[in-house]
Amino acid sequence: GENVEQHPSTLSVQEGDSAVIKCTYSDSASNYFPWYKQELGKRPQLIIDIRSNVGEKKDQRIAVTLNKTAKHFSLHITETQPEDSAVYFCAASLPLNNNDMRFGAGTRLTVKP
């Protein structure tokens, strides 16, 4: 089955700086890679996703890149703001009809004002 590793486990940046979170996956057949954001005490919410036929996707200050050869994908947040502080989870999913998404352990991002 799929195994997802996420690094770092904690990340602290100054407001306005960029933050990068990296994930690796084990099964080369995985083809869907979402990122979820979970603010303290709240539910995880999808913020961006990428499919294996695309190398990069951007949505305002967040972007995700995918390297299929190396089997890793990254979340990039530019011009960070305090409200970006949260736990971010990456996930990888195989093209099977069961939505058995494998999640990373999460990265706690703190943006200092």
Place this chain on the structure above:
Amino acid sequence: ETGVTQTPRHLVMGMTNKKSLKCEQHLGHNAMYWYKQSAKKPLELMFVYNFKEQTENNSVPSRFSPECPNSSHLFLHLHTLQPEDSALYLCASSRQQASNEKLFFGSGTQLSVL
């Protein structure tokens, strides 16, 4: 609000108690899920229901018993739990049970087993 509601938000129970967690979605989704979230660990998929039929049981102990009476409601019945079962239990739904479907999560039930 994402349309997925979980009750209760917090639950404290003894190891001999029986309790139930409830999840409700009004998004018209066909698939519903139970996940376990423990500190510093990946979200763990427990059960999947598609059109109210269980399609996945991810090697979950029998002290956790799911029930899905219809596509909008999902329960997790708890019986003789262990302290290591203390965690945040998240319900989620998606339009279909497919590998690239967006998951809509509830706010979770924070469970403490004494």
